[in-house]
Amino acid sequence: MNNRGIxxxxxxxxxxxxLGFLGVVCLQTLAESRHVHRYVNSVNAFWLAEAGVAHVKxxxxxxxxxxxTMVNPSDxxxxxxxxxxxxxxxxxxxxxxxxxxxxVTFPGSVIRRVVNVTMKVIPPDPSKFQYCVETTGDTLxxxxxxxxxxxxxxxxxxxxxxxxxxxxxGVSMATMKANSTYFTDTTLPVSxxxxxxxxxxxxxxxxxxPELSIQHLNGSGIVIINGDFRLNxxxxxxxxxxDGILYVVGKLWMSxxxxxxxxxxxxxxxDIGVENxxxxxxxxxxxxxxxxxxxxxxxxxxxxxxxxx
Amino acid sequence: MIEVVAAFTIxxxxxxxxxxxxxxxxxxxxxxxxxxxxQSEVRRAIDWIAKDVRQARRVDIGSGANNPSxxxxxxxxxxxxxxxxxxxxxxxxxxxxxxxxxxxxxIVRKETKPSSQAGGQPIxxxxxxxHIVEPPFYxxxxxxxxxxxxxxxDPPVPGGDSPVFQTGNLVIKIVGQKSVGNGxxxxxxxxxxxxxxx
Numbered sequence: 375m376n377n378r379g380i381x382x383x384x385x386x387x388x389x390x391x392x393l394g395f396l397g398v399v400c401l402q403t404l405a406e407s408r409h410v411h412r413y414v415n416s417v418n419a420f421w422l423a424e425a426g427v428a429h430v431k432x433x434x435x436x437x438x439x440x441x442x443t444m445v446n447p448s449d450x451x452x453x454x455x456x457x458x459x460x461x462x463x464x465x466x467x468x469x470x471x472x473x474x475x476x477x478v479t480f481p482g483s484v485i486r487r488v489v490n491v492t493m494k495v496i497p498p499d500p501s502k503f504q505y506c507v508e509t510t511g512d513t514l515x516x517x518x519x520x521x522x523x524x525x526x527x528x529x530x531x532x533x534x535x536x537x538x539x540x541x542x543x544g545v546s547m548a549t550m551k552a553n554s555t556y557f558t559d560t561t562l563p564v565s566x567x568x569x570x571x572x573x574x575x576x577x578x579x580x581x582x583x584p585e586l587s588i589q590h591l592n593g594s595g596i597v598i599i600n601g602d603f604r605l606n607x608x609x610x611x612x613x614x615x616x617d618g619i620l621y622v623v624g625k626l627w628m629s630x631x632x633x634x635x636x637x638x639x640x641x642x643x644x645d646i647g648v649e650n651x652x653x654x655x656x657x658x659x660x661x662x663x664x665x666x667x668x669x670x671x672x673x674x675x676x677x678x679x680x681x682x683x
Numbered sequence: 684m685i686e687v688v689a690a691f692t693i694x695x696x697x698x699x700x701x702x703x704x705x706x707x708x709x710x711x712x713x714x715x716x717x718x719x720x721x722q723s724e725v726r727r728a729i730d731w732i733a734k735d736v737r738q739a740r741r742v743d744i745g746s747g748a749n750n751p752s753x754x755x756x757x758x759x760x761x762x763x764x765x766x767x768x769x770x771x772x773x774x775x776x777x778x779x780x781x782x783x784x785x786x787x788x789x790i791v792r793k794e795t796k797p798s799s800q801a802g803g804q805p806i807x808x809x810x811x812x813x814h815i816v817e818p819p820f821y822x823x824x825x826x827x828x829x830x831x832x833x834x835x836x837d838p839p840v841p842g843g844d845s846p847v848f849q850t851g852n853l854v855i856k857i858v859g860q861k862s863v864g865n866g867x868x869x870x871x872x873x874x875x876x877x878x879x880x881x
Contacts, residue, residue: 381694388701395708399715406719413726467766492764679764679772680880681738 412485415478418455419487420682422476426457427491427677430472434545434553435572435671437461437470437493453480461493468495469678488683497673498544500666503619506658508532509640520628523660535639539621542639543596543672550598550672551575559586559601566590570597570616572671578602578624585624591616591632596668599623607632607656617661618668628656636664710865717861718869721814725859725871728790728812732819733877735760735779735792736853740772740881745836745848752845753818753835754783756853761881772881783818788860790815814859821854822847823876853877 422444430437444455459474470493478485506521506529507514514533521530540546545553554575557563568574570593578584578601587604591597594617603622607614607630614632622640638658736744736756743758745751759774780793792810820836824846833854836845847853856874863869 381690381697384694385697388698392701392704392708395705395712399712402715402719464766469764469766469770492766494770677880678770679761681761681763682734 411480412483415453415480415485416487419476419478419485420489422455422457422478423474423487423489424476426459426474426476427472427489429457430459430461430474431493431675431677434549435673436463436495437472437675451480453478464492469493470495470675473683490681490683491677492679493675494678495670495673495675497666498542498669500662500669502537502542503637503639503662503665505529505532505637506660507638507640508535508537509642510535510537511640511642520656521658521660525660525662529660537639539641543669544674545672547598550596554598559584562588567592567612568597569593570595570618572596574598576600583624589630590614591620591634594618594664594668595671596621599626603627604629605632605656606630617664619665628658630656632656634658635661636668637661713863714867714869717863717867718871721859721861721869722871724812724814725857725873728815728819728859729855729857729873729875731792731810731812732781732790732855733875735781736855736877737880739779739879740774741847741851741879744853744879745845747838747842747844751820751847752837753820754785756781756820756836781820783815785816785818787813788816789813790819790857814861815857816860817856817858819855819857821856822850823852823854824850847879851879853879 425444426440426442429440429442439460441456441458446455456477456479457474458477459472461470461472463470472491472493474489474491476487476489504526506523507516508531512533514531516531523529543550550573554573555571556575556577558577559580562568562576566588567590568576568588570591572595574593574595575598576586578586578599580586583602585602585604586599587606589606589608590612591605591607591614592612596619597616599620599622602624604627605614607628609631614630616634616636618636620634620636620638622638623642624640625642626638626640628634634657637660736758738760739758740761743749744756749757751757757778757780759778761772762775763773765771765773777794777796780795782791782793783789784791790812792812794808796806796808798805818835821833822836822845823831823833826832834846836847836853838845854874854876857872859871860868
């Protein structure tokens with residue numbers, strides 16, 4: 375009887391020992407699991423920071439500050455994945471300091487990884503625009519008062535140009551359109567007016583053949599008119615003065631007081647001033663500073679230094 | 684009497700079973716600890732190397748002057764960019780070296796920082812990653828048929844530049860092993876391709 379009691383007590387002690395051993399193993403496994411989760415989230419945070427850098431690099435123009443989040447539908451953990459990018463110009467140079475932070479937030483903790491890069495901004499070559507008016511067609515009618523080039527007075531107009539859109543801007547038409555403020559001739563915010571800023575793209579859909587006729591072209595940047603374009607510069611209502619590059623895929627007529635300080639490129643025939651020859655004072659004045667500024671919004675970027683903080 | 688003998692026999696069987704379970708559990712625990720230790724060292728080594736190498740320049744890692752080999756790399760990390768003139772990369776004053784020591788089955792990371800005082804001794808800091816049994820440095824090259832191969836970064840010509848100079852990538856392969864007796868040697872292998880960013 376006494377021996378039975380000893381056996382029971384001994385069994386009980388061994389059971390406790392085994393349970394203790396199992397407890398230690400469980401704790402070790404739990405610690406290892408936490409360690410692995412932190413490791414995985416750290417790797418995720420690093421690639422989120424890299425995604426932020428890639429996002430800035432893929433946008434046209436100068437690097438900008440931005441943020442973003444990513445959702446993984448197959449992740450049931452409730453983690454949130456985000457990146458935050460701060461871009462700042464280094465002095466007045468063409469270089470930018472871009473600091474991208476990848477952030478993984480999970481219950482009870484946050485993991486951050488920071489990537490710090492220097493980006494060099496490379497705008498398209500402005501010297502490809504050398505004339506007041508350049509056209510791929512062989513028809514170009516104008517009067518001397520309609521064109522002015524103080525940089526190189528001989529470079530007033532050029533017919534039969536062989537330059538292609540992609541060569542001039544460094545991007546395709548589709549990319550330009552995708553990065554533009556987009557309108558059609560029926561969705562212009564203000565009737566008879568294009569107020570340009572950055573890249574403005576207008577598709578012409580009305581008329582046969584489609585033709586856009588407006589009174590005012592103001593603002594700055596690059597304006598792409600996809601269709602025939604009749605710019606009737608009217609003095610009142612803010613006038614019609616545009617600084618930058620006007621690119622027309624079709625025919626162009628400029629008249630009245632319409633002024634472009636920069637350059638005009640026409641894919642086909644151009645006809646300036648003829649429509650209102652008696653009163654027309656349409657003017658295209660070649661301005662390389664405005665051309666360079668306009669092309670700034672198409673700058674590509676290259677990473678010249680990379681480090682992780 | 685018969686009852687006592689039967690109870691004692693059962694007790695002996697149960698205790699023996701428990702002892703066997705405990706001994707095999709202990710062996711399993713030692714094996715698990717060794718696996719955890721090897722995995723931890725391998726992961727730590729690859730993290731350190733990858734993080735450092737990303738911030739290096741391919742010309743430094745690949746340059747024959749820095750004696751690149753499957754067991755050794757040496758470089759300075761990029762610290763920023765000088766925008767003056769044509770622009771140039773700024774390098775950290777510290778030099779980083781990784782060496783695989785076969786006899787010690789380890790990789791040593793050595794950071795040499797020049798002394799802040801003129802003529803002073805440089806400050807050397809070392810980190811050791813244990814249980815690493817193979818040289819870790821490779822690079823991925825493009826084959827003529829369009830595929831890829833992983834090759835050692837040893838220079839084709841002794842004393843010359845490494846293929847890393849051209850490929851701009853470093854493939855890190857860390858093979859960790861630790862013997863725990865009874866013929867048991869847990870092994871853990873991690874491989875990572877690192878694009879050298881500068």
